[in-house]
Amino acid sequence: MSDKPVLFADGVLEASVNYGVTRITLAQTGSDGKPVPCGQLMIPVVQLPAFANSVVALLKQIDAKVKQAQQQAAPAEPAAPEPQAVPGSFRFSG
Numbered sequence: 001m002s003d004k005p006v007l008f009a010d011g012v013l014e015a016s017v018n019y020g021v022t023r024i025t026l027a028q029t030g031s032d033g034k035p036v037p038c039g040q041l042m043i044p045v046v047q048l049p050a051f052a053n054s055v056v057a058l059l060k061q062i063d064a065k066v067k068q069a070q071q072q073a074a075p076a077e078p079a080a081p082e083p084q085a086v087p088g089s090f091r092f093s094g
Contacts, residue, residue, distance in 0.1 A: 007039040020045050 009026035013035055016023050025086045027035035043051050 005039075009038055011035060013037055016094050017045055 004061070007026060008028060010029045011027050013025040013027035022041075022045055024041040024043070025037050026039045026041060028038040030036040
């Protein structure tokens with residue numbers, strides 16, 4: 001386990017740019033169902049495109065893995081439909 005802080009976020013509460021720094025306030029869903037701040041991600045504006053491209057590349061990898069899992073499961077499905085696995089229940093690295 002890493003000794004670096006770990007944040008879990010359900011989404012983004014707000015984002016702004018001040019003095020060349022992007023500030024993204026991350027949110028978690030509170031017990032009342034409303035988003036509450038859980039941390040802030042700060043990225044220099046000049047690094048934001050590279051950061052965003054990395055996130056897009058990750059989303060493409062996830063999409064490819066989901067499609068691959070669906071294709072592998074399709075031929076093995078029985079005639080009667082069974083409950084499908086929760087999307088995102090696979091793990092991969094690399």
